[in-house]
Amino acid sequence: MTVRVAVAGASGYAGGELLRLLASHPGVEVGAVTAHTSAGRPLGSVQPQLPQLADRLLLDTSADSLRGHDVVFLALPHGQSAALATELETGTLIVDCGADFRLRDPAAWERFYGSPHAGSWPYGLPELPGGREELKGATRIAVPGCYPTAVTLALFPAYVAGLVEPEAVVVAASGTSGAGRSPAPHLLGSEVMGSMSPYGVGGGHRHTPELVQNLSLAAGEHVTVSFTPTLAPMPRGILATCSARLRPGIAATGRDDEARAVFGAAYADEPFVRLLPPGQWPSTAAVLGSNTVQVQIAVDPQARRLICVSAIDNLTKGTAGGAVQSMNIALGLPERLGLPTNGVAP
Numbered sequence: 001m002t003v004r005v006a007v008a009g010a011s012g013y014a015g016g017e018l019l020r021l022l023a024s025h026p027g028v029e030v031g032a033v034t035a036h037t038s039a040g041r042p043l044g045s046v047q048p049q050l051p052q053l054a055d056r057l058l059l060d061t062s063a064d065s066l067r068g069h070d071v072v073f074l075a076l077p078h079g080q081s082a083a084l085a086t087e088l089e090t091g092t093l094i095v096d097c098g099a100d101f102r103l104r105d106p107a108a109w110e111r112f113y114g115s116p117h118a119g120s121w122p123y124g125l126p127e128l129p130g131g132r133e134e135l136k137g138a139t140r141i142a143v144p145g146c147y148p149t150a151v152t153l154a155l156f157p158a159y160v161a162g163l164v165e166p167e168a169v170v171v172a173a174s175g176t177s178g179a180g181r182s183p184a185p186h187l188l189g190s191e192v193m194g195s196m197s198p199y200g201v202g203g204g205h206r207h208t209p210e211l212v213q214n215l216s217l218a219a220g221e222h223v224t225v226s227f228t229p230t231l232a233p234m235p236r237g238i239l240a241t242c243s244a245r246l247r248p249g250i251a252a253t254g255r256d257d258e259a260r261a262v263f264g265a266a267y268a269d270e271p272f273v274r275l276l277p278p279g280q281w282p283s284t285a286a287v288l289g290s291n292t293v294q295v296q297i298a299v300d301p302q303a304r305r306l307i308c309v310s311a312i313d314n315l316t317k318g319t320a321g322g323a324v325q326s327m328n329i330a331l332g333l334p335e336r337l338g339l340p341t342n343g344v345a346p
């Protein structure tokens with residue numbers, strides 16, 4: 001079976017990464033590639049890293065150009081997906097890399113995004129409890145935000161197992177590609193190089209409600225999350241350092257046997273999550289260009305907190321890789337098809 005796919009937003013970072021993966025996916029044929037201001041240009045002029053597709057012409061992003069495909073990936077700014085989705089065939093699998101359909105709580109959406117809630121779609125994080133079942137046969141998929149992918153996979157087994165209290169503190173550093181290709185002044189090389197700085201501090205980042213949603217689902221009760229994102233001087237990668245207080249009765253001897261057993265069991269059969277051996281810590285360099293998530297944990301006996309650290313490539317597992325993994329599951333293809341697990345080093 002060859003699946004014909006279209007990519008909307010093909011001139012952006014997420015679109016480029018989708019096309020990198022799809023161009024070498026053995027079950028896929030790339031159809032329309034669409035853009036906005038770059039429409040009319042050859043793809044190779046904006047994505048020179050994709051020689052196989054260099055001569056493809058970027059079309060305008062419209063229902064007309066996207067119709068007639070088995071799968072449509074949307075890698076567009078927030079708020080652009082809902083209208084397009086209603087104009088496409090109901091049987092088409094639409095995989096939205098944007099935020100529009102991630103949140104289930106309309107009030108949380110309106111508070112953080114300031115527009116009417118479009119609804120919610122099956123959530124493209126297969127590793128979550130029930131995640132794969134939700135995606136099998138789906139025709140609409142909401143790909144998680146990149147920080148929520150990293151943080152949820154760092155922490156959720158601890159909540160499922162009841163190891164920690166329903167509160168988490170997260171500090172995560174992201175490469176600049178997380179902000180997309182638009183040249184905002186704070187993303188200029190001269191501002192970012194040699195410097196790190198937080199943003200969205202104090203519960204203001206729009207991924208906070210998504211983190212609360214995911215961890216509350218795992219815990220079976222409301223989890224509060226104090227989330228501080230940080231911009232790091234690198235093009236790709238997220239390193240998320242997360243912690244939560246151990247529940248009374250959970251040993252905090254400085255050994256992490258109980259937590260390690262929980263995480264080991266949770267991730268034993270996960271093709272893209274690697275719990276590192278004791279003493280080895282995640283690094284963004286090690287997951288560059290791969291769909292792998294590195295996870296490591298430790299117990300801090302003085303603070304009685306479980307520390308969970310993860311690293312992802314924000315454009316691969318954090319966006320396009322997660323999107324392709326979810327597509328594979330929805331279509332009944334082998335989950336790993338077309339997805340690299342090896343990184344690029346050094």
Ligand SMILES: NC(=O)C1=CN([C@@H]2O[C@H](COP(=O)(O)OP(=O)(O)OC[C@H]3O[C@@H](n4cnc5c(N)ncnc54)[C@H](OP(=O)(O)O)[C@@H]3O)[C@@H](O)[C@H]2O)C=CC1
Pocket residue numbers: 008009010011012013014015034035036037038039061074075076077078080097098099144145146177178179180181182314315318319
């Ligand atoms: N970057 C990341 O790490 C992640 C991104 N995402 C999501 O993926 C989506 C795309 O992000 P990203 O690739 O980073 O962004 P970019 O800014 O790099 O790309 C945006 C794309 O959308 C197109 N576009 C811009 N405005 C419009 C419009 N009004 N109508 C139609 N198309 C438009 C652009 O076309 P043109 O260039 O031709 O103007 C470009 O192809 C976003 O929703 C983002 O949230 C999700 C997870 C992580």
Ligand SMILES: CC(=O)N[C@@H](CCC(=O)OP(=O)(O)O)C(=O)O
Pocket residue numbers: 097098099144145146147174175176177178179180229231
């Ligand atoms: C460094 C940086 O700016 N990162 C982006 C998150 C990128 C991402 O995954 O977010 P969406 O898919 O929700 O856009 C931000 O903080 O808004």
